[in-house]
Structure formats: C-alpha cells, structure tokens
Amino acid sequence: MTAAGAGQATEDRVFAALANTTRREVLRLLRERGPQPVQELADHFDMRRPSLSEHLRVLREAGLVSEQRSGRQRIYRLQAAPLAEVQDWLHPYERFWRDQLKGLGDVLDRMPDDGRR
Numbered sequence: 001m002t003a004a005g006a007g008q009a010t011e012d013r014v015f016a017a018l019a020n021t022t023r024r025e026v027l028r029l030l031r032e033r034g035p036q037p038v039q040e041l042a043d044h045f046d047m048r049r050p051s052l053s054e055h056l057r058v059l060r061e062a063g064l065v066s067e068q069r070s071g072r073q074r075i076y077r078l079q080a081a082p083l084a085e086v087q088d089w090l091h092p093y094e095r096f097w098r099d100q101l102k103g104l105g106d107v108l109d110r111m112p113d114d115g116r117r
Helices: 003-018 021-033 038-042 049-061 081-110
Strands: 065-070 073-078
Touching (some): 003 021, 003 049, 021 038, 021 049, 021 065, 038 049, 038 073, 049 065
C-alpha cells in the first residue's frame, strides 16, 4: 500500500468511527471528563459491556482513543490528533456555507422592511 493509500485508509477509519452516535458520545465523555475506565464509560450507556468494548476497539483502531492498563482496569483517553484531519477535510465546506449564508444575508438586507411584526 502506498503512503497515500495508507493515509486514506486511516482517514476512512476515522470517518467510519465518527459515523456512530455511541462512539461520538464516548469521545464527548472523554473530552469533557478526561480519561476513564471502561466501567465508568459503560455506566453511561444502555448496552452490554462487550458491545461497548467493540465501540472502543473501533475508536482505538482509528487512533481516536488510547488504552492503558492499570491493574485490572483499562483506562481510555481521548487522542484528538486524527480529528484535525477531519477538520481539514471539513474546512472547505465550512467556507462554502459561510459564503452561502453571507449571500442570503445580503439578499435579506436588500429586501424592504414591510413594517409587520
């Protein structure tokens, strides 16, 4: 696999991981509350622990979380660097929508105010 192909595969794993609401919620919890053991994360979800473990595996393989063992516990920590690639990909779309909304604002500003409220 070429370097470009490997980069694309990594990007695809990140987007696939982010496509699931449970995984996005795990990332939110780790962002807001810091590193957490599996059980603490599991307490936030109405699912069996093996199901959550599968979500954590997908996040780990995408490079979005890291796992550290501490005794019998596994502590998960957010790894946000891959999200910068997503932000880079989204940036042109943000610019597109900003320009579209500016255009709409310009049209609305030119419309006469009919005085109704």
